[in-house]
Amino acid sequence: MIGDYTFGEFTSILAMQGFAGLSLFSVFVLMALGLAIIFGQMGVINMAHGEFMILGAYVTYLCSHLATEYVPVLFPVYFFAAMTLAFCASFGLGVLVEWGLIRHLYRRPLDTLLATWGLSLILQQVYRSVFGAREVGVTLPDWMMGSVALTDMIEIPINGLFVMGLTVLIAFAVYLMMARSTFGKQVRAVLQNRVMAGAVGIDTKRVDRMTFGLGCGIAGIAGSAFTMIGSTGPTAGQLYIVDTFLVVVFGGAGSLIGTIASAFTISQAQSAMEFFMSGSMAKVLTLLTVVGILMLRPQGLFTLNIRR
Amino acid sequence: MTSETFLFKQREWVALAILAALILLVLPATVDIFRLNLVGKYLTYAFVALGLVLCWGLGGILSLGQGIFFGLGGYCMAMFLKLEASTPEATKIQSTPGIPDFMDWNQVTELPFWWQPFHSFGFTLIAIVAVPTAFAYVIGAAMFKRRVGGVYFAIITQAVAAILTILIIGQQGYTGGVNGITDLRTLLGWDIRTDDAKFVLYFVNAVLLIGCLVLAQFVRVSKFGRLLVAMRDREDRVRFSGYDVSNFKIFVFCLAAAFSAVGGAMFTLQVGFMSPSFVGIVPSIEMVIFCAVGGRLSLFGAVYGALLVNFAKTSFSESFPELWLFAMGGLFIAVVMAFPFGLAGVIREHVEPALLKFTRSVALLRPGAAAAPSSSK
Structure with a gap:
């Protein structure tokens, strides 16, 4: 199979x-x-994380519509405003959900799982009723279309590059916030010892709410970025949720570096295998490997040493 | 009132009698065969819900992959029926006669070796229970021996359900792909599509269900059942008392898988096909809601939960398809936030005391009886 290609073709593939x-x-x-x-x-x-992502995607879709209809001048840069709005919308909904649902269930993780699944069903139906069951796409500004030709055979699409740059930026920002900012320190303090954190004057309930909102907000940005490389439908979030959970568990819960490393491993393994076999088998093999490794090493790739 | 008797307490005997009367007498006598077949389909989900009561309600192990076992049981049955339906005479227009039609469509020219044993009915009956149970054992042993539990277990089982669905859909030539295994006709020469056959199958299903319920109750009242509850509430203490917690967990997970598999096989027989849409993440998590609505600690509740939720699903989807997902989502949130013990909890906490009060007040109204309680004090 490999012998059919020249070396140059093979490297470009x-x-x-x-x-x-x-x-x-x-x-x-x-x-x-x-x-x-x-x-x-x-x-x-x-479990409704995917739906928060889709919320961000729909906000971006709305912005793209509004920008083309009313302010075509701003169209080339609408994306940045859309991303901010997507973050705000998901953050707001996240805070609301934490207040109404999650805060009653902190001691019952399995019940949280079921309740948020119910929430995800409701949100899906809301999207379907508001935006219709069909998948929607956004119109990209001209500067995001097209691709950069590195060599004769290797072409890199610009929107992909943009999303990648965005990812690096956001990952770096999240890392800085968790590691350096006062808020990040409070989050980690609450994680490590809730009672003590409360005793030194941290409003642990507020930290919970903000943390949840923040996670949802980032999902909103993810959805916003997602619209640039794919179309959005009401059930698109559900397709990704299990993969995403596996990424987080595989990386080791609580370790941001681990999450990034495992996302890299899983995505590269999957796309590399897609070259050799059908897409579905590549996915099956990747997921099976991840599940297999998790069975051998349940704590994931990277672990934080926390006194429990 | 609640004296200990064999296997069931007195009130549970009453509940069993009511349930048996409902599904064996009242429903067959009152609804037509089309609706009865639907009820039979709902009751196959009750098998899964029974398993979940043991596994999740008592044992605290939430499996989001019961669809795996339901599907495996159903597929085993479907493979047998499909082979019976694809005799060389019936399939002589295919380019390779004697193999299932979907294989022929996908340019498979020979029956795969793992389809061969499903020519035998005896093997199929064993495989229906054995294959899912063995699979559950592998998952359970790998997870519980390493003390993985709780949400991690839920996520992993969900991932396995996703993997199996993708695999079944991807391997179209061997599994029938997204359409599943369809066009099943006869069981040992007996046409399962006639109304009479559906009637008989309904009863087989109902009797099997009651058998499984009694078996589950036997497990629940045994020492093992009490250990399960102890494990759910204080796993460390059970372990420190010298019990091997992981083996108990594996056993209850396998038992739940076996129940689900029986349900799956009965589903195939009654509905006449099996497809990956009963295996994946969404159906698996819906099965949890059947159990939660009935009451996660109540075996009877599980049966009623499966019946009610599915009945609601059918009638909602017929008249207001848009509202169904709202109702389903609301159900999930409601059983978690407001009714953690489901219908059974509501009946136990509100309906039964009210009934007791009512019967007492009736007794008090009768002359002569009123004096008895007060004089005894």
Whole structure:
């Protein structure tokens, strides 16, 4: 099979396939970052995470519509406003959900799982009723279309590059916030010792709410970025949720570096295998490997040493 | 009132009698064969819900992959029926006669070796229970021996359900793909599509269900059942008392899988096909809601939960398809937030005390009886 290609062709296929893997990686990282904060730091299973992502995607879709209809001048840069709005919408909904639902269930993780699944069904139906069952896509500004030709055979689409840059930026921002900012320190303090954190004057309930909202907000940005490389439908979130959970668990809950590393491994493995076999078998093999490794090493790739 | 008797307490005997009367007498006598067949389909989900009561309600192990076992049981049955339906005479227009039609469509020219044993009915009956149970054992042993539990177990089982669905859909030539295994006709020469056959199958299903319920109750009242509850509430203490917690967990998970598999096989027989849409993440998590609505600790509740939720689903989807997902989502949230013990909890906490009060007040109204309680004090 490999013998049929010349060396040059083979490297370019590898590069293209690697790039496809990187696009998948960006989506995984953006989705998993939010989940890693919510699941890793708070221990809450949010099955509606995909729907928060789709909320961001629909907000972006609306913005794209509004921009083309009313302010065509701003069209080339509408995306940045859309992303901010997507974050705000998902953040707001997240805070609301935490207040109405999650905060009553912190001690019952399995019940949180069921309740958020119910929430995800409701949100899906809301999207279907409001936006219709058909998948929608956004119109990209001209500067995001097209591709960069590196060599004769290797072409890199610009929107993919943009999403990737965005991913790096957001991952870095999240890392800085969790590691350096006062808020990040409070989050980690609450994670490690809730009672003590409360005793030194941290409003642990507020930190919970903000953390959950933040995780959802990042999912919103993920959805916004997602619209640039694929179309959005009411049930698109559900397709990704299990993959994303596996990414977070595989990386080791609570470790942001682990999440990024596992997103990279899984996405690269999947897209590399897609070259050799059908897409569904590649996915089966990747997921099976991940589940197999998790059975041998349940704590995931990277673990934080926390006194429990 | 609640004296210990064999296997069931007195009130549970009453509940069993009511349930048996409902599904064996009242429903067959009152509804037509089309609706009865639907009820039979709902009752196959009750098998899964029974398993979940043991596994999740008592044992605290939430499996989001019961569809795996339901599907495996159903597929085993479907493979047998499909082979019986694809005799060389019946399939002589195919380019390779004697193999199932979907294989022929997908350019498979020979029956795969793992389809061969399903020519035998005896093997199929064993496989229906054995294959899912063995699969559950592998998952359970790998997870519980390493003390993985709780949400991790839920996520992994869900991932396995996803993997199996993708696999079945992807391997179209061997599994029938997204359409599943369809066009099943006869069981050992007996046409299962006639109304008479559906009637008989309904009763087989109902009797099997009651058998499984009694078996589950036997497990529940045994020492093992009490250990399960102990494990759910204080796993460490059970372990420190010298019990091997993981083996108990594996056993209850396998038992739940076996129940689901029986349900799956009965589903195939009554509905006449099996497809990956009963295996994946969404159906698996819906099966949890059947159990939760009935009451996660109540075996009877599980049966009623499966019946009610599915009945609601059918009638909602017929008249207001848009509302169904709202109702379903609302159900999930409601059983978690407001009614953690489901219907059974509501009956136990509100209906039964009210009934007791009512019967007492009736007794008090009768002359002569009123004096008795007060004088005894």
